[in-house]
Amino acid sequence: MALVDPTASHLDPGMDGESGVLASVFGVLPNANCPKHGQNTPEDTKRCLRKVIGHHRDYVKISLPDAKGNRLPTEWWKTAIAFFYAIFNLVLTTVVITVVHERVPEKENSPPLPDKFFDYIDRVKWAFTVTEINGMLLVGIWVIQWLFLRYKSIAGRRFFFLIGTLYLYRCVTMYITTLPVPGNHFTCAPKLYGDSHAKMQRVLTLISGGGLSITGSHLMCGDFLYSGHTVMLTLTYLFIKEYSPRTFWWYHLMCWLLAAVGVALRCSPxxxxxxxxxxxxxxxxxxxxxxxxxxxxxxxITWPPACLKNSCKKYSAVQSLREE
Structure with a gap:
């Protein structure tokens, strides 16, 4: 905090360094109560200034930010809230999928929508399996990288918040707009027609299998707008790239290829x-x-305790633009 006299308009140019600082900070004019610099010693001038400052009361309080405050607080409790927010929306997605499945029209009544990509490219049977494997690899890579981040609580709650919000939007879109199956090769589980107990069993099966086809937990249709697989592939790659050194171009390229191949095979002022x-x-x-x-x-873990501080400075496109 500094105290400044708003009436102070000029200072005596003859004052030495410390006297000038005192006068400029406290706004004390070299009036008749203090001798001129040439008429007395600098020590007498300083002593006189301190005496005048003790009687000077026309101060303006200026609040300065605390430079010692923690600008990156961990706040793990917020990370926990974001985690449960993501879990809630992921579970809600399985419930909505089960509900929407009952409304999907039969292929005989509503054939698949025309798709130019699949008009020229034949379906690859193992493509969807590759997509899910790539997604699991990217999630695993991101979890390992996240464990070694110094500010993992901030990065974690950002990831959980975005995942939860995207899956919440996914629930809304696929519930409002129910699309027909994208291809005649799709095999959808039989409809239950109001059997609440069986629907609950399907929800639990989806959750236990992570909603993946390779685990045999996802045999329902209707969750095509938009793709949850694409969400996980894209978001994990973006977080991997953002929270890793820019010099790791080979690491970014490898993760980008995993995401791009998975998405391409999945989606053909x-x-x-x-x-x-x-x-x-x-x-x-x-x-x-x-x-x-x-x-x-x-x-x-707690051992060894030394962290790799300042391991990289330029690590994101946003930061590089700001520095340039």
Whole structure:
């Protein structure tokens, strides 16, 4: 905090360094109560200034930010909230899939929509399996990388919030718009027609198998708008790239290829974000994060305790643009 006299308009150019600092900070004019610099010693001038300062009361309080405050608080409790938010929406997705499955029209009544890609490219039977394997690899790579991040709580709650919100939107879109099956090769589980107990069993089967076809847990249709596999492939790659050194181009390229192959095989001056419903939730999670999260890593266990500080400085496209 500094105290400044708003009436102070000039200072005596004859003052030495410390006297000038005292006069400039406290706004004390070299008036008749203090001798001129040439008429007395600098020590007498300083002593006189301190005496005048003790009687000077016309101060303006200026609040300065605390430079010692933690600009990147961990706040694990917020990360836990974001985690349960993501889990809730993932479970909600399985419930909505079960409900929408009962509304999917039969292939005989509503044939698959025309698709130019599949008009020229034959279906590859093992493509969907590759997509799910790539997705599991990317998720595994991101989890390992996340464990070694120094600020894993901030990166974790960002990931959980985005995953939860995207799957919530997925629930809304596929419930509102029920598309026919994308191909005649699809085999959909039989409809249950109001059997609540059997529907609950399907929800639990989906959850236990992670909603993957390779685990045999996903035999239902209707969850085509939009693809949950594409969400996981894209988002995990973006987080892997954002929270790793830019010099690891080979690492980024490998993860990009995993995501791109999976997606291709699967799919053959105003801030308008302030008007969205999720903006207050996002601000709640990010309120105390006052700077860009640095790309630094540390051991996920207590030994060895030394963290790899400043392991990289330029690690994202956003940061590189700002520095340029």
């Amino acid at each position: 105003n801030n308008y974000l302030t008007n969205t419903w999720w903006n207050p939730v996002f601000n709640f999670f990010e309120r105390n994060v006052q700077t860009q999260v640095p790309c630094s890593f540390c051991w996920p």
